Amino acid sequence: MSKDICHCIVLRKASRKVSSYYDEALAPLGINIAQFSLLRNINRMAPVSLTDLGVRVELDRSTVGRNAKVLERMGLVEIRPGKDQREATLTVSEAGHAVLREGAPLWDSVQDKIEARLGPDGADRLRELLAAL
Amino acid sequence: MSKDICHCIVLRKASRKVSSYYDEALAPLGINIAQFSLLRNINRMAPVSLTDLGVRVELDRSTVGRNAKVLERMGLVEIRPGKDQREATLTVSEAGHAVLREGAPLWDSVQDKIEARLGPDGADRLRELLAAL
């Protein structure tokens, strides 16, 4: 019975597999999909606090903080205190913008590949199903 | 455009979210879904080597080794050398069997919840789409 298959495990496997597609495509830039996506979100919201960013990307604030620190170490993001002394303000550096530019077509190609695999409307149907979870 | 949405990120979010449903349900047993699933696989294949188990669950050998070590520390799994001195042989302990028994209905309830959310055939359609990736 298909009922024996854990929905969660199926999702986790798919998540790992698909992540690896993006990771491989972005590898030439020395960045992975989680980092690239976070960088994009920082760019869209900059200057942004860790808390706001965490809400946006639906990740724990401490997770976002640590992931952002990795981007900072890579020189792609700048982290400094905001007016509110409690806040860490994130902005994308020059190098970060370059990665965003160069990564875009690589990301596009994987998006296309996925859509091809899912067939027409496949991506939309998948998104709908996942949104229902 | 929906084309702006990263298929990978959608999947990762869904994976985290769904995992948390199972994790919460299994929490009373002090185990999470990754561990529960691994325990089930060990049980089905026992006695099994790390390599074989890794192939089965589609995880890196070293990942399986570390995850299994956590289960061992919890007293749910026994790890000992096999006839082939290189091999680590995994078996489920008494406590592990108890967890499998007690976890089954908890796992079932989450499966049902997911299926309810996805609607009739939803789970099947989701599985098909994910399998195409």
Next chain:
DNA sequence: AGCATTCATGGGTATATACCCGCGAAAATG
């Protein structure tokens, strides 16, 4: 038998992720 090759694990390193706790800063309250 002896050496080369293959094979199974383990451990190092690094990221992703979450939860909890404590500290210092800002805001609210009397």
Next chain:
DNA sequence: CATTTTCGCGGGTATATACCCATGAATGCT
């Protein structure tokens, strides 16, 4: 204005995950 409460973050801890390298064991070939 002083005190309390709220808020933002960093750090500790733990798991999940992967890649690479070292080591010791099994196998195969000469």
